Amino acid sequence: MQYNADNTPLQHVDEWDEFVATRYRQGKSEEEFRDYKADANPTVTEFYRQNHAHQTLDFVLSKKAEYCSLSRDKKSIWEMAEYLNTLVDDSDPDTDLTQIEHLLQTAEAIRKDGHPRWFILAGFVHDLGKVLCLYGEPQWAVVGDTFPAGCGYSDQVVFPEFFAANPDSKIPAYQTKYGIYEPNCGLDKVHLSFGHDEYIFQATRKYLPKEAQYMLRYHSFYAAHRHDAYRYLMNEQDERMFEWVRKFNPYDLYSKGRERPKTQDILPYYEGLVSEFFPDKIDW
Ligand SMILES: [Fe+2]
Ligand SMILES: [Fe+2]
Secondary structure: OOOOOOOOOOOOOHHHHHHHHHHOOOOOOHHHHHOHHHHOOHHHHHHHHHHHHHOOHHHHHHHHHHHOOOOOOEEOHHHHHHHHOOOOOOOOOOOOOOHHHHHHHHHHHHHHOOOOHHHHHHHHHOOHHHHHHOOOOOHHHOOOOOOEOOOOOOOOOOOHHHHHHOHHHHOHHHOOOOOOOOOOOOHHHOOEOOOHHHHHHHHHHHHOOHHHHHHHHHOOOHHHHOOOOOHHHOOHHHHHHHHHHHHHHHHHHHOOOOOOOOHHHHHHHHHHHHHHHOOOOEEO
16 A cells, blocks of 8 residues: 655544554454554554654643644634534545544444433544644644653553654653653643644533543543553542543444434534533634
């Protein structure tokens, strides 16, 4: 397969989500998990090469400064969802879901299992941060498994060998176990690689319960929620809240194969849900 060596190795950012879903395909053995490279095509591999090489602590801090003050835009959740929906690729519109359909499908799977309204809402908004792509951010700064910057890399992060190309790997102070952090300081003090998780967390944190905030902020932190890595940075609240991150993850990963959501039928429900928690416009 061909790939571009520029900033867009993936046909579409959702190719990363598909890789993760394959990586954690239900019923896989531990051994098959460890052989994730078998599921990674050259474009996905190139994507991780860029992600691991470029996500330095300085980069993370600069992107947080740029986006997390939420001074870029004022939009409703619906306006943002419509905007995200313009992120289209050249794949088959008959079989591939739109961004809003992925959000609705995730939320509907949560709703069918009888979870609380805030949980359903977390499903509905969880990937809105992917609008970073539309802001012109490279794929490696929007999606990908997240990992702490500023401390030693865990070999539980996929493709750990690619960290050798990250300039931080040459900074001894960033390469000890704790790096710039204190033992069990809590993830709120830890700078994870930048991406759509952090952005949607920041934009919605004022309006959602803690459990939902954790789901949004850490849904791509697979090394931690799937492989128990970096426990030594987590505090007691993180340990408790990660139960919810783990509860959320299967809905994100495994609702894709289900039937296409009947958007027009369920839209009124989601309009009510969104307006229950969010004001008309929020800061982005
Ligand atoms: Fe996501
Ligand atoms: Fe998702």
